[in-house]
Amino acid sequence: MRRLQSVSIGIITAVLGFGLSAPGAAQDGAKPAGAAGKKEQPASSADPRDFDGVWWTPGYDRKFRPVEGGLPPFTERGRREWQHNVDADKAGTPVADAPTGCLPHGIPRLLASPYPIQIITTPGLMTWVHEVNRNQRWIYMDQPQNLNLPKSYLGHSVAHWEGDTLVIDTADLNDKTRIDEEGINHTDQLRVVERIRKVDGGTALESLITITDPVMFTKPWTTKRIYKWRPEVRVEEYACEENNRNAPENGVTRAK
Amino acid sequence: MSPHASWSRIALFAVALATVPLVQAAAVPAKAEDGKPYIGGAWLVEKPAAELKTVEGKAPPLKPDAAAKYAKRKQASKKEDPVALCLPNGVPRLLNANKPIYILQKPKQVTVMYQENHQARLLYLNLPVPKGDDAPDPTYNGMSVARWQGNTLVVDTVGFNDTTWLDDSGLPHSDQLSVVERYDLVSPDRLRVNVTITDPGTFTAPWQTQVMYKRQPEMLGLKEDPCAEKLWTPPTASGAG
Numbered sequence: 001m002r003r004l005q006s007v008s009i010g011i012i013t014a015v016l017g018f019g020l021s022a023p024g025a026a027q028d029g030a031k032p033a034g035a036a037g038k039k040e041q042p043a044s045s046a047d048p049r050d051f052d053g054v055w056w057t058p059g060y061d062r063k064f065r066p067v068e069g070g071l072p073p074f075t076e077r078g079r080r081e082w083q084h085n086v087d088a089d090k091a092g093t094p095v096a097d098a099p100t101g102c103l104p105h106g107i108p109r110l111l112a113s114p115y116p117i118q119i120i121t122t123p124g125l126m127t128w129v130h131e132v133n134r135n136q137r138w139i140y141m142d143q144p145q146n147l148n149l150p151k152s153y154l155g156h157s158v159a160h161w162e163g164d165t166l167v168i169d170t171a172d173l174n175d176k177t178r179i180d181e182e183g184i185n186h187t188d189q190l191r192v193v194e195r196i197r198k199v200d201g202g203t204a205l206e207s208l209i210t211i212t213d214p215v216m217f218t219k220p221w222t223t224k225r226i227y228k229w230r231p232e233v234r235v236e237e238y239a240c241e242e243n244n245r246n247a248p249e250n251g252v253t254r255a256k
Numbered sequence: 257m258s259p260h261a262s263w264s265r266i267a268l269f270a271v272a273l274a275t276v277p278l279v280q281a282a283a284v285p286a287k288a289e290d291g292k293p294y295i296g297g298a299w300l301v302e303k304p305a306a307e308l309k310t311v312e313g314k315a316p317p318l319k320p321d322a323a324a325k326y327a328k329r330k331q332a333s334k335k336e337d338p339v340a341l342c343l344p345n346g347v348p349r350l351l352n353a354n355k356p357i358y359i360l361q362k363p364k365q366v367t368v369m370y371q372e373n374h375q376a377r378l379l380y381l382n383l384p385v386p387k388g389d390d391a392p393d394p395t396y397n398g399m400s401v402a403r404w405q406g407n408t409l410v411v412d413t414v415g416f417n418d419t420t421w422l423d424d425s426g427l428p429h430s431d432q433l434s435v436v437e438r439y440d441l442v443s444p445d446r447l448r449v450n451v452t453i454t455d456p457g458t459f460t461a462p463w464q465t466q467v468m469y470k471r472q473p474e475m476l477g478l479k480e481d482p483c484a485e486k487l488w489t490p491p492t493a494s495g496a497g
Contacts, residue, residue, distance in 0.1 A: 101488040102342060102488075104374070104482060118367075122296060123281075125477060127477070129376050134376060136376065140476065154480060177490075239344055239396060241342045241484065242343060
């Protein structure tokens with residue numbers, strides 16, 4: 001099963017603190033979901049604004065880094081908290097965060113997940129059905145942002161088109177998640193803007209992710225992710241709570 | 257319909273709503289884009305049933321072993337309830353969760369999003385029910401295929417594990433369970449689901465129950481429902497450094 005293979009890789013990287021050298025290998029070898037998974041689906045729509053279908057990152061990188069290289073523009077506190085998390089990883093006692101306890105991953109961390117995503121567009125909405133821990137992402141089209149909503153793990157996302165680029169603005173995020181799996185922290189002042197467009201003849205989505213948090217970073221910074229068009233893949237059920245092998249114990253993620 | 261055309265119309269609608277603080281849904285269309293009855297949008301179960309009865313109002317036809325298991329489970333601690341551990345509810349228990357659902361209706365796939373512990377059911381249209389070598393690995397919510405039969409959406413679900421309960425009271429099932437749901441729009445604002453439960457490992461015969469949903473026209477999307485917070489409190493950023 002794809003989720004177990006991928007989860008075990010996640011634990012190894014979390015515990016040993018190194019990047020995954022052969023990303024995607026476990027997922028690509030996974031069995032499709034029953035008869036339906038073998039059925040041919042049509043190619044990605046020629047319409048550059050039609051994102052409907054299943055997309056999957058071709059590789060897993062547990063770190064978010066600025067597109068121009070180097071470390072994010074940390075404030076003193078941002079760097080101290082990141083270093084604390086990295087050191088805890090190296091010591092074999094990684095600091096638990098929300099998804100290790102089966103809570104939503106948060107934005108932008110969810111955007112790095114090595115699991116498929118199905119995008120479904122309906123009037124006024126774009127819904128992202130993430131396989132990983134059943135994250136449900138609701139993106140409201142052509143609505144004003146509202147900075148006064150209760151904070152949540154995935155925040156409040158509004159989007160509009162600029163040409164053929166979808167611009168998603170996410171605010172109202174709580175501070176219980178991280179920027180990435182490696183350990184970049186954020187506060188509830190985080191705001192994330194994704195600029196997503198089809199590239200490579202519609203076979204991939206490119207997302208430029210701009211992260212703003214004046215407490216943790218001295219200025220906004222931008223990272224990037226690619227998602228490949230995977231019409232043969234179906235989003236499968238994910239039951240994090242079943243035999244959660246990296247369940248947090250006393251604030252530390254223990255691999256079992 | 258070109259997406260550009262539909263987006264510009266939605267944009268106009270959004271301008272009209274700009275002073276409304278909450279995100280609000282557009283007017284409910286009479287028909288879906290493929291001419292089928294429009295069952296998309298937000299719904300809430302009218303009367304969540306904690307203990308399933310047949311449509312005739314009788315107790316489900318349990319076999320003796322299953323009846324014994326059910327009686328024992330009713331005595332047991334609520335901690336043994338898989339839903340208390342934030343596991344997926346299973347079908348049809350998920351239909352009776354007292355939280356909104358949101359249906360994304362497309363010609364090739366109807367996706368039912370459940371606020372309850374952020375679950376989703378992906379209903380693939382016009383595919384055969386998977387059998388034999390194609391049978392799916394067992395899961396909590398099973399694997400579903402669907403088809404329109406006239407104005408009724410018929411959903412076949414197979415591939416269940418035997419972990420879930422059929423209702424809040426602990427009605428059991430085996431991994432031989434299969435469920436057929438028939439979704440009928442009985443009026444623009446009411447959705448009736450007739451559910452046929454077949455499980456030769458648990459019941460003496462197939463039986464039917466019913467769930468009614470009421471449309472929630474003001475809702476667009478669903479709220480976050482982080483069930484696992486009941487089990488664990490994650491640290492905040494300030495607590496880590």
